[in-house]
Amino acid sequence: MPQSLLTWVLMFVLVIGMRVARAEPAGTLRIDLFHTGTATEEHFSLARIVREPLLWAGNPARPIDDTNLGKYAFDVIDRASNRVVYSRGYASIYGEWETTDEARERTRSFEESLRLPVPEGPVQVVVKKRDATNAFHEVWSLLVNPADQAIDRSTPPSAGAILPLVTNGDSSSKVDLLILGDGYTAAERGKFETDARRLVDILFATSPFKERRADFNVWGLCPPATESGISRPSTGTWRRSPVGAQYDAFGSERYVLTFDNRAFRDYASQAPYDVVEILVNGRTYGGGGIFNLYATVAADSAWAPYVFVHEFGHHFAALADEYFTSDVAYNPPATRVEPWEPNVTALLDAASLKWKDLVTPGTPLPTPWNKGTFEAMQKDVQARRRAIRAANRPEDEMDALFREEMAEETKLFAADPQHAAVGAFEGANYEPRGYYRPQIDCIMFTRNPVPFCAVCKRALTRIIDLYSRP
Numbered sequence: 001m002p003q004s005l006l007t008w009v010l011m012f013v014l015v016i017g018m019r020v021a022r023a024e025p026a027g028t029l030r031i032d033l034f035h036t037g038t039a040t041e042e043h044f045s046l047a048r049i050v051r052e053p054l055l056w057a058g059n060p061a062r063p064i065d066d067t068n069l070g071k072y073a074f075d076v077i078d079r080a081s082n083r084v085v086y087s088r089g090y091a092s093i094y095g096e097w098e099t100t101d102e103a104r105e106r107t108r109s110f111e112e113s114l115r116l117p118v119p120e121g122p123v124q125v126v127v128k129k130r131d132a133t134n135a136f137h138e139v140w141s142l143l144v145n146p147a148d149q150a151i152d153r154s155t156p157p158s159a160g161a162i163l164p165l166v167t168n169g170d171s172s173s174k175v176d177l178l179i180l181g182d183g184y185t186a187a188e189r190g191k192f193e194t195d196a197r198r199l200v201d202i203l204f205a206t207s208p209f210k211e212r213r214a215d216f217n218v219w220g221l222c223p224p225a226t227e228s229g230i231s232r233p234s235t236g237t238w239r240r241s242p243v244g245a246q247y248d249a250f251g252s253e254r255y256v257l258t259f260d261n262r263a264f265r266d267y268a269s270q271a272p273y274d275v276v277e278i279l280v281n282g283r284t285y286g287g288g289g290i291f292n293l294y295a296t297v298a299a300d301s302a303w304a305p306y307v308f309v310h311e312f313g314h315h316f317a318a319l320a321d322e323y324f325t326s327d328v329a330y331n332p333p334a335t336r337v338e339p340w341e342p343n344v345t346a347l348l349d350a351a352s353l354k355w356k357d358l359v360t361p362g363t364p365l366p367t368p369w370n371k372g373t374f375e376a377m378q379k380d381v382q383a384r385r386r387a388i389r390a391a392n393r394p395e396d397e398m399d400a401l402f403r404e405e406m407a408e409e410t411k412l413f414a415a416d417p418q419h420a421a422v423g424a425f426e427g428a429n430y431e432p433r434g435y436y437r438p439q440i441d442c443i444m445f446t447r448n449p450v451p452f453c454a455v456c457k458r459a460l461t462r463i464i465d466l467y468s469r470p
Helices: 003-021 094-096 186-203 260-266 304-316 371-390 395-414 454-467
Strands: 026-039 040-053 074-078 084-091 108-117 122-129 136-144 164-165 175-182 214-222 275-280 287-290 294-298 425-428 433-438
Touching: 026 260, 026 287, 040 136, 040 260, 084 108, 084 186, 094 108, 108 122, 108 260, 164 186, 175 186, 175 260, 186 214, 186 275, 186 304, 260 275, 275 304, 287 304, 294 304, 371 395, 371 425
Parallel strands: 175 214, 175 275, 275 294
Antiparallel strands: 026 040, 026 108, 074 084, 074 122, 122 136, 164 214, 287 294, 425 433
16 A cells, blocks of 8 residues: 555544544533422422533543532433433532521522433433432432433523633633623623622632632623623612522521523523632622522622632532631521531541641641630621621721721631641531531631631532543
């Protein structure tokens, strides 16, 4: 065979081999569900199935979620082979609401979504939930045929032009973060871009995101609002913002969520995304974050840099709140079991502590710290905070209180003999007793200028690895 022909044949074989090895990208399927119930019972029902306009942005090399995170999880099972072809853990608004006082008194429905690459044939989608011992059990199932003519393929309402904020490569090999604006008018699109770039820079100045910036793409979308700002029911402020974000979720004045899942998903579907940050146009301190749903932050709050990173930790890697003195809407569990979140523990057995490999040698478990002094300080701070909100005082007064609190805490923790140790410090997961955090301070504990603790960094890195590849 002539050399030139041999070369052509080898090149042809190589190209064909590459095409076979690299399957065509899948589309994106979304199952919108109604999640209904009370504190003691729950039900799922189908709202609609949607074929989203963009190709699947996920990592094709890691379709199975092996992190064991989430209050819920879902498996996509190929009906022909009975194999799990895709899975993800997640949390939900319903999963939080069912632990509130309201859930003991009435029934409510919330809409939520499961997103997956379009399968090649019929699949069984199985939703699972953790029981009282943290074991997963099936709670709902749905047969999905991707050829079903009832699947909604309509074009969603336009979110406007997509804004590339950070681009490092193909979506299938990167973590795709979407910054979705809410409460910005068309005239404020420039403000949205400025706000988004400022906060993205803050995220990538924080470890481990700083070291892994090249593994991310960041996109911006900002559907125009008719009025500037979002709703804040506690002050009588109402806005029909495109994404529907609002303060006062579950009666917590600082908690920002959207309950309009359909609007949120339809707008978000117009950009590649694995994770979403809803950037709301407002100054009042606030935000929120739910694992594998979304995170929120008020862009103009003086504390937006902290809130953005803290709430993204919830959403991205299921990090638990490590604080325990602030008011929350949730009721504690009747039985204390080991939390599924990676950065808090019930320390039921110190010898099997889930971050024992990171514990500083010689550190006692539990780890003593100046907890009594901290709690006395916090009692005063929380009383003053409630008084400021009750009187609807200017936001400047709340900011001044937070700066005073931060200075006192920083001084207190720096003087503690265990200030740099990894151990098990009592007080976490909204509870002063019985739950423990890894280090004396962390972004998940206070607003102080500190990094993520060693355990949180490892958890965040693990999720970056799930969605990215070389």
